[in-house]
Amino acid sequence: GAGVSQTPSNKVTEKGKYVELRCDPISGHTALYWYRQSLGQGPEFLIYFQGTGAADDSGLPNDRFFAVRPEGSVSTLKIQRTERGDSAVYLCASSPSGGQTQYFGPGTRLLVL
Amino acid sequence: AQRVTQPEKLLSVFKGAPVELKCNYSYSGSPELFWYVQYSRQRLQLLLRHISRESIKGFTADLNKGETSFHLKKPFAQEEDSAMYYCALWSSGGSEKLVFGKGMKLTVNP
Numbered sequence: 001g002a003g004v005s006q007t008p009s010n011k012v013t014e015k016g017k018y019v020e021l022r023c024d025p026i027s028g029h030t031a032l033y034w035y036r037q038s039l040g041q042g043p044e045f046l047i048y049f050q051g052t053g054a055a056d057d058s059g060l061p062n063d064r065f066f067a068v069r070p071e072g073s074v075s076t077l078k079i080q081r082t083e084r085g086d087s088a089v090y091l092c093a094s095s096p097s098g099g100q101t102q103y104f105g106p107g108t109r110l111l112v113l
Numbered sequence: 114a115q116r117v118t119q120p121e122k123l124l125s126v127f128k129g130a131p132v133e134l135k136c137n138y139s140y141s142g143s144p145e146l147f148w149y150v151q152y153s154r155q156r157l158q159l160l161l162r163h164i165s166r167e168s169i170k171g172f173t174a175d176l177n178k179g180e181t182s183f184h185l186k187k188p189f190a191q192e193e194d195s196a197m198y199y200c201a202l203w204s205s206g207g208s209e210k211l212v213f214g215k216g217m218k219l220t221v222n223p
Binding site for chain 2: 041105
């Protein structure tokens with residue numbers, strides 16, 4: 001079956017611009033996670049959704065970052081006033097009901113110039 | 114605080130040699146640990162989890178609570194094992210999430 005998909009695969013933007021990154025989880029998976037992976041680092045947790053609600057957003061670095069999942073399926077990560085330090089690969093993962101077994105998407109590589 | 118440490122960034126071996134990828138963790142509760150692998154141009158995928166006590170692609174990992182370690186081992190490495198390997202800890206109790214180490218690149222030479 002189809003795995004987790006993420007669009008776009010690459011995004012180049014200018015400092016100060018707004019970007020949206022999209023994640024399509026595996027159908028039927030209620031849990032959805034966002035991670036950020038900077039160069040030379042492992043993935044770092046950003047936010048976790050269970051259904052439509054954000055169950056844990058403790059990993060969001062500041063209020064420029066926001067994520068939604070209005071219908072409990074597709075999620076969008078939104079970054080306002082992008083900074084060069086936001087450049088990273090943004091990973092999405094889904095899980096059947098929340099928990100350790102997570103299925104990852106291919107990631108969106110964001111470059112802020 | 115939860116932390117996963119992978120002390121080595123790179124490991125290069127020849128085909129047929131044994132490999133051990135080190136992972137140490139810091140966690141106050143009962144840990145659940147995982148190894149994830151990312152092959153070239155592929156997405157991150159689960160390799161194995163300690164509670165399953167299984168061997169996947171010839172890899173095994175034993176949780177050592179005394180040494181707070183979860184090292185990944187394979188007796189005879191193959192070229193197709195070349196990849197990035199990430200050790201991860203499941204953090205629960207208020208904030209449920211995977212905490213990853215920085216990763217280690219394994220290269221198996223012919």
